[in-house]
Amino acid sequence: MTTSNSAQLFEKAKHYFPGGVNSPVRAFRSVGGNPLFIEKGKGSHIWDADENEYIDFCCSWGPLILGHANENVLNAVGKTMRNGTSFGAPTKLENDLAELILSNNPFIKKIRFVSSGTEAVMSAIRLARGFTKRNKILKFEGCYHGHVDSMLVKAGSGLVTFGNSSSAGVPESFVNETITVPLNNREAVEQAFAKYKNEIACVIIEPVPANNGLLLQDKTFLQFLREICTTNKTLLLFDEVISGFRLGFCGAAGFYNIQPDIITYGKIIGGGFPVGAYGASAEIMSCISPEGNVYQAGTLSGNPVAMSAGIAQLSECLKKDFYPELEKKTNYLIEGIMKVNGFKLFKLFKLGSIFWIAFTEKEAIKNAEDIDANSMAYFKTLYHALLEEGVYLGPSGYEVGFMSSAHTYQDLDKTISAFEKALKKLK
Numbered sequence: 001m002t003t004s005n006s007a008q009l010f011e012k013a014k015h016y017f018p019g020g021v022n023s024p025v026r027a028f029r030s031v032g033g034n035p036l037f038i039e040k041g042k043g044s045h046i047w048d049a050d051e052n053e054y055i056d057f058c059c060s061w062g063p064l065i066l067g068h069a070n071e072n073v074l075n076a077v078g079k080t081m082r083n084g085t086s087f088g089a090p091t092k093l094e095n096d097l098a099e100l101i102l103s104n105n106p107f108i109k110k111i112r113f114v115s116s117g118t119e120a121v122m123s124a125i126r127l128a129r130g131f132t133k134r135n136k137i138l139k140f141e142g143c144y145h146g147h148v149d150s151m152l153v154k155a156g157s158g159l160v161t162f163g164n165s166s167s168a169g170v171p172e173s174f175v176n177e178t179i180t181v182p183l184n185n186r187e188a189v190e191q192a193f194a195k196y197k198n199e200i201a202c203v204i205i206e207p208v209p210a211n212n213g214l215l216l217q218d219k220t221f222l223q224f225l226r227e228i229c230t231t232n233k234t235l236l237l238f239d240e241v242i243s244g245f246r247l248g249f250c251g252a253a254g255f256y257n258i259q260p261d262i263i264t265y266g267k268i269i270g271g272g273f274p275v276g277a278y279g280a281s282a283e284i285m286s287c288i289s290p291e292g293n294v295y296q297a298g299t300l301s302g303n304p305v306a307m308s309a310g311i312a313q314l315s316e317c318l319k320k321d322f323y324p325e326l327e328k329k330t331n332y333l334i335e336g337i338m339k340v341n342g343f344k345l346f347k348l349f350k351l352g353s354i355f356w357i358a359f360t361e362k363e364a365i366k367n368a369e370d371i372d373a374n375s376m377a378y379f380k381t382l383y384h385a386l387l388e389e390g391v392y393l394g395p396s397g398y399e400v401g402f403m404s405s406a407h408t409y410q411d412l413d414k415t416i417s418a419f420e421k422a423l424k425k426l427k
């Protein structure tokens with residue numbers, strides 16, 4: 001397999017962009033080698049600049065639940081675009097997407113569209129602070145919430161400590177408003193609430209943590225968070241940028257049947273275009289400007305082209321058996337891979353149509369600390385062996401894979417045999 005065109009493009013890109021990319025993980029640093037430059041995608045397949053073809057399980061990191069270049073999405077976008085691409089004034093399409101979501105999701109009553117998951121989280125945190133008139137945020141180590149200043153904090157050494165910034169450029173005073181605790185640890189959460197009584201505006205969690213491996217939490221832990229937040233008049237914020245519209249139309253809130261106070265969305269909601277959103281009860285959302293005094297705005301918020309892509313994509317998700325079908329395919333793939341994984345070199349953890357390859361002997365991994373960083377060397381080898389066999393995953397062993405409705409059983413059989421061949425190399 002040759003990837004010389006990608007390599008050349010990457011060399012050129014390094015002159016223009018820091019590290020040659022516009023988002024760090026794309027640079028392939030954790031798997032080594034040059035990133036592939038993608039030329040086109042159709043359904044479950046992508047083609048790189050050297051015309052190599054891959055079955056894609058990255059799916060643009062989750063948004064493409066219908067696969068690439070879905071005809072309904074393309075038609076909707078094309079039709080909208082011809083009437084202009086942005087007005088900075090309200091359009092009916094915003095109402096239509098909001099209605100589609102709100103009439104099928106009992107967990108939020110009002111919504112605000114923004115342009116990315118990061119922006120959704122940033123705004124939701126401001127909303128939580130404005131509503132509660134408190135400053136501190138409790139987050140979990142191993143959950144990623146976008147590159148929001150106060151979320152770029154890694155845990156300190158104790159159970160309940162202020163952490164350190166995980167990025168330069170974040171003032172210590174911001175970090176001091178973020179409490180970081182381990183996932184799946186009630187005691188740490190209880191200690192935090194005892195120590196910072198009446199100070200915590202919100203607890204933010206990825207209800208299905210999927211940015212640092214797939215750290216599936218027990219439902220009882222999420223229920224415990226609900227209860228402790230209610231007792232302390234703290235808002236519970238589910239960051240559903242990945243799980244929203246993925247685990248089912250109502251995301252993790254619906255899957256676990258837990259009512260958070262605020263939910264953030266991104267990825268799938270925009271049908272492959274830059275859309276994020278946050279939603280809550282009418283009371284909480286009434287704090288947002290111009291109704292309330294929590295300011296949040298955006299030139300391209302509710303962009304008509306992006307709204308029409310979202311409407312087209314979410315309308316497909318609402319069809320009967322859409323989610324059970326995705327899950328059936330995911331189970332098929334996982335069972336097939338495990339059959340050829342004779343030496344049990346890794347485990348596959350999954351929920352719905354999200355899966356994660358973990359080189360571990362543990363039966364479950366619920367906590368970032370339980371991931372052995374050394375195991376990533378195996379992933380690296382597997383990764384390149386799979387590329388050679390025409391299977392594209394997100395380029396990091398900490399990233400999860402996504403199934404789309406465009407994946408066929410033929411794709412899955414090919415993927416299973418690609419794993420079989422790749423594993424031979426790994427052994």
Ligand SMILES: Cc1ncc(COP(=O)(O)O)c(C=O)c1O
Pocket residue numbers: 061116117118119121144145146147206211239240241242266267276
């Ligand atoms: C749970 C979660 N929150 C927030 C974000 C940030 O979203 P975006 O990359 O659209 O800014 C991500 C991105 O991966 C995410 O997975």
